[in-house]
Amino acid sequence: MSMVRHRAASARVVAGFAVAATLLSAGCSGDGENAASTTTRKPRPVTTTTTQTEHKPTDLTIDVSGMKYSPADVTIKVGETVTWKFSDKAPHNVQGIGDKAMGINSPIIDKGEWSYTFTQPGTYRYLCSLHPDMRGSITVE
Template sequence: MKTSRAFSGCIASAFLIASLIGCSSPEPEQAQAPVANQVTVKNRTYSPASITVAVGDTVTWVFDDGGMTHDVVADDKSFRSPLMTSNTFTHTFTEPGTYTYHCTPHPDMMGTVLVQG
């Protein structure tokens, strides 16, 4: 009887420890470092609306607008993303100049990339 009670106590302790381990907080997610030359597509805006880069730099547009569909279309047709609800689009600028762009479904969304040589 004494052995049975001790064994039951060990089992209960093991379950208690296991349940406490299962209740521990998960490790906090590591924040991702921002990408250089990044434009966020969110809240029906491009942020920043204007960005300055050097010739040869790549701009990354990050689509994060809660499932709303957007794209990035250069007014001079030099680059165009597909319509997206999430993910990223990149374009490398090889010529200096001012590149204006817009969102096809939301023409009030506009942005500018100034490429300096």
Template sequence: MRNSRGTRRFITALAAAVSLTAVAACGDTKPQSQPIPSASAGDTSSAPSTMPGMSMSPTDAPTGPAVATQSVKIKEFAFGPASITVKVGATVTWTNGDQDPHTVTSQAKDGPLKSATMNNGDTYQYTFTKAGTYNYLCTIHPFMTGTVVVTA
């Protein structure tokens, strides 16, 4: 059974997805794509604070500096920590602790992160072989985002 906070987040996410689908169906036939802003780890000044049709309270927003870890938990519709820093050659493991399914997918079209749909308890691992900043999201819940910074 989901707690009420998780239920509210799920319902908000579902309502936003339905609203965005309805808006997309009513617009002109040209694709409406916008680039996803790139921000350095911990810098949220250029990132949007909300998605259309959704609000995010300050307590829901990821805060703090990048964390040096090799594990990311997926819980209550968020990646935690939202930003991590690892060395080249590190393997990062994502674990889904939600009852809802999630994915870990690179935001860049040619990005390396492409998990299958992960159910509760499932894990996804990726070994980073090149330095850089890897922004990712859950394709099922695109408001869920995270970053892996890989250093030499």
């Protein structure tokens, strides 16, 4: 009896496998369940890894304060996400320069953050449209 309860609990841990396990135990209450229980253990590490990948908010943070972006010129890898953290007395934005950087276009932000994920290699220049002397570049390798 206690063995049956244990098997049900481990099936619930792996959500993706739970449906199959439930169907299996509904149709068969014999020794066949032991095989299902062994299989259930394998997906667990995979599920954990997926969760860690999703919890990747930013790869690089650029501070927007003192009327400048710092660091102003950075190099990242394809697929990485840059977050601009706005904390200046004046509001600013991040606006791409040229066709290539057209997708880079944040709202004007007083306090807060804005992120952009770079999926194509190249060099992207940007400025603050309110203070065009504020400039930066992202090189994506």
